[in-house]
Amino acid sequence: MSEPAGSLAGRRVLITGGTRGIGRATALACARRGARLVLCYAHDEAAADLFAAELKDAGGGPHRVVRADVTDQAGVRHLAGICRDELGGLDAVVNNVGVDGRAALEEMTPQEWDRVLDLDLTAAFLVSRETLGLLSPGASVVHIGASAALRGRPHSAHYAAAKSALVGLTRTLAREVGDRGIRVNVIAPGVIVTETDPGPPPPVADLIKQMTALRRLGTPADVAGAVVYLVGDESRYVSGSILHVDGGI
Template sequence: MNFSDKNVIITGGSAGIGLATVKTFIEKGANVLITGRNADTLRAASESINSPKLKTLSSDTSKLADISRLAETVAASGNRVDVLVLNAGIAKQYSIEDTTEEVFDDLYNINVKGLFFTLQKLIPHLSEGASVVLISSGVSVSGYAQMGAYAATKSAVDAIARTAATELADRKIRVNVVAPGLTDTPMNQQTPPDIKNAIAAAVPLKRIGQAEEIANAIVFLSSNEASYISGSYLAVDGGVTIRR
């Protein structure tokens, strides 16, 4: 897979799955622009990648003004976007009974509204034949406890992807979903080891995922090798959704 001279945007590219995806794209020759809220985390990501091919932009995907700034940055560069990875997201675990309006709004503003309007504002900048990958989660098609609002945001992501795959097909733009299972990233730093072990035990491959394994799926779906794949939902979860 070769991404020489391809322009890639990854929202939430400063940590976890996004950062692993940046590394893989850069190794394959791409120019990559990443977003994130925290300037220190963006700087640390930039230092760890240490490549002139990586650019960063401090941008909160839940703020429409920040999304517009991202689109203006792309327009000012004069470059088309060949790959767009809509990855920025947060997770919060509450039962339906314990979910407050604030928790619900945070999840929806970042995972759904932010993703939707980032896609909308960048559609005019996508090249013919571009690839868009939306990061969902296995919980979008499962029924885990404590995940009601988060899972609902990810089901919304799946729905947005299906519509986008249909609407953008006449420009030969492919749109796909990657749905990770539990993956070892900063998002899960606070998850106690015994909970992680219990989750791993329920996975057919008997372990949780690594960010690089999710990145490989994102990069594959963005490549010419996936030229006839659009509208797909790719579970990258060690087989856990077999049992849903």
């Protein structure tokens, strides 16, 4: 008997930055559909422990929440080892870790450039490279990009460069692993309001809403729904694509 549409029962999924914002919403959405998860976080152990308890009640599982620095090769190898030892492999990788940054180019320091590129691009490279050997035939890799990077955004050259580079990484990797049936796609969210990022100030938020076809800002659940689609069988012939989740901005 085939699984119902949208089911992720038994799927083994790694989500980086999986305890807050888009990662948190994605983890809950996958768990409720029956997936088994490994999540990683960077700093807040207390918050991670609380979320691990919440995740246990969401379904799927068993799940594992671990601390890992995904900008560090050794940290990524440790994370991949956990996926291998506890899940026996992976059916999906969601490269969600990222950070925003604001600085005019003429004032941007090399340290600030490196910080943003490490988290928004290098982490996806390291995690993708280290987990390729764990991916099952027909697996899915999802990168979380940004719609602003495709349009450009003042005072965000490092952010836009990193998120734009994810598109090139996605299209290239899709061709490299397509003969194994592995799909690679990137999601380009618009302005997303999370528990840690309330979004732009009201006048700017109102302007963005007026520029958006759906007349609202996005939520983590909006992006999580797109991730579930790309991880599941409904997107089995979708690869190398950019999925815009920006309300029609």
